[in-house]
Amino acid sequence: MSASPAPSALSVAGLRAALEPAASVLVPDDDGYETARAVEPGGIDHRPAAIVRPADTAGVARAVRFAHDAGAEVSVRAGxxxxxxxxxxxxxxxxxxxxLDALDLDVATRTAWAGGGMTAGAYSTAAGTRGLATPFGDTGGVGIGGITLGGGVGLLARSRGMTIDSLLGAEVVTADGDVLQVDAEQHPDLFWALRGGGGNFGVVTRFRYALGEVSDVVGGVLLLPATPASVAGLVAAAESAPRELTVILMVMTAPPMPMIPAEWHGRLVVMANLCWSGSPAAADAALAPVRDVAAEAGGAIFDGVHAGPYAGLLEGGPQGGSVVATGRTFFTDGVDEAAAAHLLAELEATDAMMRAVQLRVLGGAVADVPRDETAYAHREAAVLGNVAALAPTAEAAAGYTPWVSALAERLRGGHDGLYANFALDGGPDTARAAYPGATWDRLAAVKRTYDPDNVFRGNVNVLPA
Ligand SMILES: Cc1cc2nc3c(=O)[nH]c(=O)nc-3n(C[C@H](O)[C@H](O)[C@H](O)COP(=O)(O)OP(=O)(O)OC[C@H]3O[C@@H](n4cnc5c(N)ncnc54)[C@H](O)[C@@H]3O)c2cc1C
Structure with missing residues (x-):
């Protein structure tokens, strides 16, 4: 595989002639280039040779064709x-x-076509006005593009499955600029690969989703003291809860937020993000085991659990730019008190300005789907975890990478897979862990069919078979 041509080798005049007016083109020194190249997480300073902003699928197809002919790498920016x-x-x-952010929602069939550049928050807010939802993650600013293609694990995961479990079809621009309609009947091999295989196979200009009835939910943040018993107890309570309850735990040093009493700032707490999407009348009973854990730990420090629209639970997300994160993702079969004690000791010992272990309890509808039905191959994992450290600069953050790796290694137990959407890099070891065994072989064959030159390689990269 040849490297991308240097920026100057991509003919700007040729690019503009090929693409405008169907897409606007920005190159370094153009007004708007600096703003357009910015992404959400801090510490990412990439300078594309050109940024193309298409208005429609035809504009995307022209841009891909141009890049393909020029031998340039294509990177995709959605959320x-x-x-x-x-x-x-x-x-x-x-x-x-x-x-590409149009939403065409059909209430009668409970399906929607959504533009590949839309955010999860915009989609969920619009669908929520009709009492409907498709499961995405926990953050509204995340693009439906990236989260869908990598899998999608969020606040409706246990009740309604991953995002890919609601994906019905897609419109895809492949590496040679063809536009394909893809679903279970048309290009089924590609449809399988799109559900977890990431941005390896083309640019998805539109996604077609199923929607479920989700009106008000009971959810929000419950903050409690972090002890080995409270961390392990919350994981156990979330695992054995009815599937309408999804719990995402963040074990962390309490930030100086107004909702947190000052005496807790800087101390270890568990921020439990809860979402009960069952009958409101059954919410208290379903949440009781979680509240019992809080009571045994000395009582909730903050209780923000309330009834309200599901879309209201999706966080805005961190403001990028000011801090840089390093992290390591893992799956594990569970978190007992010994593992919880170890993670708390490690969080206490490190001097990173912010550090956290996130634990997303899976099971429920995630585990209903057979392992080989989609390209996400970790259906049986009980918990999806992340260890993260934040620092003021990229260099300082890199200094914490050995620490995050060692802690994730301890917590994963015998599980050696990882979730592509939280991967630290896209190299071969990461790709093999995200797509183990038969999943890799199948993805590599699909890659050979639709992107044999690996034009789409800025991802957890699957090499063509
Ligand atoms: C604050 C935060 C919260 C998060 N929360 C969750 C969560 O709750 N659950 C979860 O599962 N994940 C979560 N993630 C991870 C997230 O799903 C991935 O980082 C995802 O890739 C982001 O998608 P994006 O479109 O916003 O990003 P982008 O950076 O725009 O895209 C990421 C990559 O996805 C591919 N891609 C995106 N759109 C398309 C498209 N239309 N066609 C082809 N390729 C495409 C490309 O390879 C691209 O490089 C979170 C990330 C952050 C930063």
């Missing part, structure tokens, strides 16, 4: 939340999909 800047290659042609 801009790629955790560690995957897909942000200096010298690549970036296709910015933010202009």
């Amino acid at each position: 801009g939340h790629s955790v560690f800047g995957l897909g942000r290659s200096t010298g690549a042609l970036t296709i910015d999909l933010r202009g």
Whole structure:
């Protein structure tokens, strides 16, 4: 595979002639280039050779064709939340999909076509006005593009499954600029690969989703003291809860937020993000085991659990730019008190300005789907975890990478897979862990069919078979 041509080798005049007016083109020194190249997470300083902003599928197809013919790498920018800047290659042609944000929602069939550049928050807010939802993550600013293609694990995961479990079809621009309609009947191999295999196979200009009835939910943040018993107890309570309850735990040093009493600032707490999407009348009973854990730990420090629209639970997300994160994702079969004690001791011992272990309890509808039905191959994992450290600069953050790796290694137990959407890098070891065994072989065959030259390589990269 040849490297991308240097920025100057991509003919700007040729690019403009090929693309405008169907897409606007920004190159370094153009007004708007600096703003357009910014992404959400801090510390990512990539300089694409050009940023193309298409208005429609035809504009995307022209941009991909141009890049393919020029031998340039294509990177795709949707919600801009790629955790560690995957897909942000200096010298690549970036296709910015933010202009493709139309939502066509059909209440009668409970299906929707959504533009590939839309955010999860915009989609969920619009669907919520009809009492409907498709499961995405926990953050509204994340793009439906990235989260869907990597899998999608969020606040409705246990009740309604992953995002890919609601995906019905997609419109895809492949590496040679063809536009394909993809679903269970048309290009089924590609449809399988899109459900977890990431941005390896083309640019998705539109997604077609199923929607479920989700009106008000009971959810929000419950903050409690972090002890080995409270961490392990919450994981156990979430695992054995009815599937309408999804719990995402963040074990962390309490930030100086107004809702947290000052005496807790800087001390270890568990921020439990809860979402009960069952009958409101059954909420108290379903949440009782979680509240019992809080009571045994000395009582909730803050209780923000309330009834309200599901879309209201999706956080705005961190403001990028000011801090840089390093992290390591893992799956584990559970977190007992010994593992919880170890993670608390490690969080206490490190001097990172912010550090956290996130634990997303899975099971429920996530585990209903057979392992080989989609390209997400970790259906049986009980918990999806992340260890993260934040620092003021990229260099300082890199200094904590051995620490996050060692802690994740201890917590994963015997599980050696990882979730592509939280991957630190897109290299071969990461890709093999995200896509183990038969999943890898199948993805590599699909890659050979639709992107044999690996034009789409700014991702957890699957090499063509
Ligand atoms: C604050 C935060 C919260 C998060 N919360 C969750 C969560 O709750 N659950 C979860 O599962 N994940 C979560 N994630 C991870 C998130 O799903 C991934 O980082 C995802 O890749 C972001 O998608 P994006 O479109 O915003 O990012 P981008 O950086 O725009 O895209 C990331 C990559 O996805 C691919 N891609 C995106 N859109 C398309 C498209 N239309 N066609 C082809 N390729 C495309 C490209 O390879 C691109 O490089 C979170 C990330 C952050 C930063």
